[in-house]
Amino acid sequence: MGPLVTGEGLPSTTLADLLSNTLVLRQTAPYLPVASLYALAATSKSLRHIVYTAPESFRHLDLSTVKSAFVKYVPLDSGGISWRSERMDESLTEDEFYSGPLRGIFSKLQRRHLLHHVHTLVLDGLSVPADLVQDIISEDRFNVRILSLREAQNLNERKLMQVLRYAVRPSRPAGTPKIKGIYLFGPRERAPVEDPWSRKNSSGTASTGVTRRRGAQIGAQWNHKSSDALNTALARTEDRWYQCSGRMLPRKPSLEWAETLQACDGIIAFDAVLCRGPRHNPENATSGNGAGRTDFYLRPAIATVALGPSGCDTCHSSPEGPAQFGHSSVSELPLLSPIPLHASTIRAAQMPHTIDGSRPPPLFVRCEDCLKGRWCERCHKWWDEKCYTPSTVAQRTELQQTEFIETVQSTGGIEVVTKNIIKVGDWGVCEKPADTSDFQTIGVRRDCFGCGHTCISCKEIFIRRCEKCGNEYCHEDNDASSLTRCDWCNYTSRRTVEMY
Structure with a gap:
């Protein structure tokens, strides 16, 4: 990795010269996996010195892609079957076993004086018991500011709550805890997968299902991208x-x-x-x-x-x-x-x-x-407490809700409570608009279990009335239905009743 000599006899800039710049290394190192950092350090003495001494090299540490961080033997004991052939210490607890791979990685980083430089630690999808989280929060050898535990395995949530409450207790030492943010509830980022149309089943032929065909996959993918x-x-x-x-x-x-x-x-x-x-x-x-x-x-x-x-x-x-x-x-x-x-x-x-x-x-x-009773799960339209208040029945029971538009159109459906507040059937109360037809856009109900709670606008798009039997149906969730008939009336074959 010596300097390259140009035609004019002047040495060019090497990779070691670039990475020795703190700004360049800080912007480059987070994009490199841990294996790539170790491979880079093994190429020359100068790069090894930069990787193992610069604080920016391991400032952002993502262990979710490291194979040695995963526990190979899961579950610990399944129905009394021997889970491991090697002999182990009988005093080893279950949490110590499941945290073994990560503790080993932390020990190696500590011996190389790198653990204290880690400010962002990503442990998504790994085996992280609550005792290990307690060590990361409380021990001085860790200096983690942002910790990610999304979809972590073998994590006792109740014990983790106790760890967090103890860490933020009023009598805690000054300047503790060092950790300032925890990713825990949301899903982790997924790596890009291969082309689904190139996948084949075990027999070596492509899947022939309707939903797995290339046209259906392209349509679903473009609909998702458009949304x-x-x-x-x-x-x-x-x-x-x-x-x-x-x-x-x-x-x-x-x-x-x-x-x-x-x-x-x-x-x-x-x-x-x-x-x-x-x-x-x-x-x-x-x-x-x-x-x-x-x-x-x-x-x-x-x-x-x-x-x-x-x-x-x-x-x-x-x-x-x-x-x-x-x-x-x-x-x-x-x-x-x-x-x-x-x-x-x-x-x-x-x-x-x-x-x-x-x-x-x-x-x-x-x-x-x-x-509850004020949010459409399809278009995500919603109303607050000042503009619309569902009735107690609407808040507690989903099946007892009545259709809002029919209540407005029926005689006596609107009752004046105050000067600007009116009551509409069993749905609730809201501000009195200039035109009664505005009520058709207020409130939600569950006309289809697949669609969830939807507003009147979404109901007019997805809910149809069968021209033969007169019943309402969702033309999107009822697979055998058509635009004019429900799935029962659209079925042309002979029907048989199964008693059992």
Whole structure:
């Protein structure tokens, strides 16, 4: 790796000269896997010195692609069958076994004086027991600021909650904990997969299913790309938390996690935030619309639904107000994916990147309990408490909801409560508009189990009435139906009744 000599006799710049520049190494190292860094260090003494001594080399450490970080023997014991042929110490606990690969990697990094330089640690999909997380948070040999545990295996969540609550206790030492952000609830980034049309089954022939044909795959892929492009254009950002993305988390977190996030408020940020709806405020339960109602107040819950930057479909706002990057507190903004490569700060992890470089859009997020009866799962249109309040029946029971448009058109369906507030059937109350026909766009109901709760506009698009039997059906989820007949009337073969 010596310097190259040009035609004029002047030495050219080598790779070691470039990487010795701190700015170049800081911008380049996060893109290299760990195996590539070690391979680079093995090429020459100068590069080895740069990789193993510069703090920027391992500032962003992603172990999710390292083969030695995975546990080879899972499960630990399946039905009394011997899980490993080698003899092991009987004092070895289950957590120590599952954390063995990562502890070995951390020991090697510590011996080479590299572990203290790691500020962003990615452990997505690996075996990470709660005891190992406790060591990362509490021990001085670690200096991690951003930790990613998405889809981690063998992670006891209740024990992790205890670890986090102990780390943020009021009597903790000054300057602790060092960790400032944790990715835990969202899905991890997936590596690009191969072309699905080139896959073949075990017999060596391509799949002949209708949904696996190339035309169907191309159509589904372009529909998905069109939807993403539309959401990006409307929200002016590619960050899904700021788009009309709907449900953001693969599973609903428990109420205990909401209490843990509440305890970590202002100390540790997460890739999820608490719902700030008015029903989570104890003061609103005893005053205003919640006075005298035992079912109005809700315990703290994590917001799982991204509603887009437009707010309520009627007033384009919300009672609690949107969260705005640069103005709202850290606890009101989630950590965004992907994880930042060149910085290990909460600001870099929470900053939305707009496509035109303009001001970041507002953030409207809520939990599903605050959106029950007021959020369309197809077009993601929603109404806040000031513009529409579903009835108690609509909030508790899905099957007892009545069709809103028929209630408006029926005689006596509209009842004046106050000067500007009117009641419409069993749906609830809302502000009195200038035209009664505006009620057709307020409220949701579940006409199809596949579509979920949809508004009147989406119902007119996807729900049809059979011209033969007169029953309503969803032409998208009922595979055997047509545009004019339901699946039962469209079936032309002989029918038989199966008694058993």
